[in-house]
Amino acid sequence: MKIISDNLSTEFSISKKYTNNIVQLFEEGATVPFIARYRKENTGGMSDMDLRRFYDRWQYLVELEKRKESILLLLAETTASDVIKNKIRHATTKNELEDLYAPFKKTRKTRADEARALGLEPLAALVWSGQCADTPNALQAWCQRHLKASIAANVAVEGVIDIISEAVANDSELLKRGREDLLTSGLLTSRVMRGKKELGEKFRDYFDYQERLNKVPSHRLLALFRGKKESILKLGVTLKDEDVFPASLVSGHLNALFDPSQPTKTPLTRVQYRYLNLAWQKKVFPKLETDVLAQLKDRAEEGAIHVFSENLQDLLMAAPAGAHCVLGLDPGFRNGVKLAVIDPQGNVLDHGVIYPHSPQNRIQEAQTSLLSLIKSHQVTWLAIGNGTASRETETFVNTLIKEHSLECRAAIVNEAGASVYSASPTAIEEFPDLDVTIRGAVSIARRFQDPLAELVKIDPQAIGVGQYQHDVKASNLAKSLANVVEDCVNRVGVDINLASVSLLSYVSGLTTRLAQNIVLYRQQKGRIESRAELLKIKGIGDKCFEQCAGFLRIQKGKEVLDQSGVHPESYPLVRKMAAQLSLKVEVLLNNPSALQSLTASAAPDDFTYRDILVELAKPGRDPRPEFRYAAFDQNVHTLEDLQEGMALEGVVTNVAAFGAFVDLGVHQDGLIHISQLANRFVKDPRDFVRVGQVVNVTVLEVDVPRKRIALKANGL
Template identity: 45%
Template sequence: MQLIPYIISQTKLPESSVKNTVELLNEDATIPFISRYRKERTGNLDEVQIGDIVKYKEQFEALEKRKTAILKAIEEQEALTPELKQKIEAAQDLTLLEDLYLPFKKSRKTKADTARQNGLEPLAKIMMSQNASDLESVAYKYIKGDIASAEEALEGARHIIAEWINERTDIRNNIRHQLARFAMISTKAVKSKAESDEAQKFRDYFDWEESLSRIPSHRLLAILRAETEGFIKYKITIDDDKALAKIEDRIIRSNNESTEQIRIAIQDAYKRLLLPSLSNEALQDAKSKADEAAISVFAKNLKQLLLGSPLGEKRILAIDPGFRTGCKVVCIDAQGGLLYNETIYPHPPKNDTLGAMKKISSLSEAYNVEAIAIGNGTASRETEAFIRKIRFKNDIQVFVVSEAGASIYSASKIARDEFPNYDVTVRGAVSIGRRLQDPLAELVKIDAKSIGVGQYQHDVDQSKLKKELDVVVESCVNAVGVNLNTASASLLSYVSGIGPKLAENIVNYRDEHGAFSERKDIKKVPRLGDKAFEQGAGFLRVKSAKNPLDDSAVHPESYAIVEKMAKDLGKKVSDLIGNKTELQKLNLKKYCSETVGLPTLQDIIKELEKPGLDIREQAKVFTFDQNIKSINDLKEGQLLPGIVNNVTNFGAFVDIGIKESGLIHISNLSDTFVSDVNAHVALHQQVIVKVLDVDIPRKRIQLKLHK
């Protein structure tokens, strides 16, 4: 099968859409660019559909690469027949391909290899013909060398037969089918470790059994982690008698002396070769699906986090709270630049509350502070309560900001390069303030895996996780757009077509030559050519540019169309910006061409109506229940405000202002059946929850979403 038909068979998308998208991908176009600016060529495919084409294109290419390697390996053994070559070339999945290659794999010496060296393959063929009448007499003829008896000859022949059975694709597929439908995964505790404190979080799995095909992703990943850490043992089982019977039905055709020998060989093949290999394969398939589910949850959470509500370019006083070491305070300007840093000690053991109040009050006046950002870690609630007691002269909003990953950033090379003369506490506080201004711009500086929104992110396939999260970050950055004159190299690196090296070059050029006055100026940046400009220009914004379209999502390649629209209306381009009345007068069909159709023109009009509109909602102030200070203050039936701080497949965790987050199990998200947690709650959503149960010894809180 060729590439295009293969992708179509997997995606069910139109041939022209797939063909043109593959052409664009081969031209190094990015997913955001294709979905936004090449709608006519793709048939208006969205990012998800284009992402699927990318995935199956890579799968096909990996399959073809493996076919080439296998064909070469078998050819070198001088064992490649025309029939086998045809089968390999026709294979459409890796499993079938590896089954075809199995008899030719170079591996350690097997029992069957030893039997062949002892000249027992003819005996195995006689046995498999199931026609021999006096098998023991036949076996005596093979007593020579290392074979000292007829029984040893028969045993060696059985090893060869077992290997033949193991290599039969139809038998392997039959066992796979049974494992896929009926396999059970069961666990038992390792007694020597079961009583340890570390083991208690896995105690639900000390004696567990469940269908492998139905086990939720989080449960399988938890079991595998518990096994890796040595607290439990697991095994995969199916009905052995049923599996053996199905193999016998495919092989045994008579009832004589050979039949019993073949039955023994079947049992050996099943227990020694087939079941261990294929049950492990089934587990890996289940693990792969669990990984996909967990990665999907992580990706959705990350997207919601990155697209979190920004406060915008405001002057911020940010606080990284603490008790003994004090609260680190920084003042940053509207662009996130550090203006001042200080440490205050409003909490025990120093209790310098009055001095801290005076300092915060004076700083807020001196730096015209518009909002205060408080990290949500240790001493957060106490610091928030302390800040709310201060009477400011101006109306200053107070926000509690997630610290997830802030410590990773503060110790990173990026942070050291930004603030070489400050320690990690100052960098961490600056990051908290910047997160309030623009979560996306700050969070892209951190390895997405370190943000900690998801389930078992360290247990899934790390390369797949990184790849998926990079796609999410790229999508979010390009959906929002980037200010060319203020963006960090980290943020610019995710712009379509730019990448880390060009991003660094842009920042260096900006530092040396000053702010860019228009989009096309980036062509002066070293090594930034026409292709990178084409891919990235539409996602870059230049505020107060000579051409107002430079601060919009209208691509430079479409400027001439907008200019023609303005001319037809007897207006300047600047007169069309935000002028919905004039824009509605246009007959868009007049501007269609071979390369530009209605989808692109409609996008242009939408952008002109609200140029540079941020797709994110603005940040809102949130206050926890001030009477709830610890888990001991909780009572069943209480209604409390909270913020969703993690979403999983089995429910959502909610920060209710204390150390422990509460869980809204999926069954408590609604009075009706819930299949998708994300359909009911989103990360950082402000919610009202009802306390259902409080388990103080285990520090577990069960909640219900209150409508």
């Protein structure tokens, strides 16, 4: 629709040509990763993040227009005026639209409806316009003259108040401005419910609390709403004079409350002000308070989802250790340390269980078993899960490495979600004959090799990098996290001959069924030798091929460009480039001098040409950072070992709006509060730290009973 296109062009500050191109691509089924990577000419080089926002906004506007059409059809059966219908056609938000429609979609009978049934609406209109006095005697006299049934004076008074109050509360312009004013100048208050102080100890900071609505951060809002949900806190919104109709909302248009033909610039009368105050107390403020609290909750949820999404992106894009033979250890005391050896491609070579810790203390036996696995499989890295007994296991492993002068190293790996994966249908399908505990060790080893390839098998909500994740709408969170995973997978690219179904299913254009077909084809036929071969796989047609091919990598295949991020549709252009320099395509790859001469002839707005040159310079380049792991202090194993002033190395496990959590190897993350991240003002902790980052910190305070560690970042 032209209206939608115009709105999008204005909001995103792009030409209508690009807006129409993007909408057309989405309507044709193109994915965000594909458009962002291979259709830059159509978008003006818009990033994947902006395209996500564009898509969401486009969907919102489409739904808004559909809702308008639906409401207008419903209003055709009512007495709604042309003025109302015109306002509906020009509504810019769903809230505004529903405010306009609210008076016509009664779900239950109100007190105002009962008053109208008595015939009191004309009387309310006369009182409002000043044509009838609002004294009980005057109201009763009017009823005696104009109504057949006898009506008591008090009933007439209450009826007039109810009708006027509902009319004021249904005024869409008033509600819109009221919400804006409340959000700007209102205070959010919180009080502890009677008799809930002891039960709600964790919410004690909010037992008697107030803060400007426009200043409350999302994490605090979610804590408040959790307290409300658990019936510990009572939340409310207050204004300076909350019993009085705000002067900022007074408008001449209220004169026409019952009669649109009335002049709208006449100053309101004393009587009208009195009814406005009654309406404010009875209807308007309670409605606005409910609406604003709902808006605050939505805002807080958006903030929490944003934090979770960005943390997940950092975790998925963490540096891979690479193709090593890795021994994964899932530590434990009573149930032992589970072991799994995997080869550089992630295949399980061996597994077992050792019991080096109490109560068994079978140290010698454990050393012999571990030493045998390391030597027989030439293990280069030991990846130790960071759960129970991780530091004890690390000490045991490092002692063994030192005593036997082994050429391998140990690293602590975040095992969040490994237990969820090990009992999942995906894990059962992968390893039907392995015990659930051994699958956990396999997951730890594989996520050390390649976090992205392994973590896509786990529900993102189980990975543990969220902030109040259980307090947000599950569907919104799942959608946002799925988008993050999709973007990360396609940014890195996927080796089609090694990738699992879980990983392939996130590739642009592929579904789980198509991913399964690829793996089945691989199992039956063997190695896939070219991207063109994809078209032989069941379900992959030309459109699907267009969307997915550029993100799938084939190492040492028939076509040298298949290892790169160059899309097959651009292969002729690459051959033309090579011919221009009298070179073969394979010679053009990783050839700085040749590519430099081509760069000089590239037009500034020729995104495809320039992207191809970047890709040819480092074909299949992994955008993730260089691998680094945290070296925990070997003298610090428990909370009690920590001392104020200690300088330690740790790894960031989670970033929230108020700071960053850091694993120091003591089974309890410490917190670098936002005020301790740097020696200058920090607006967003993610400007300084990311999940998975290795950081140097100083211990500020250790509260053992409450299991709290306060930290200060060094050198950020």
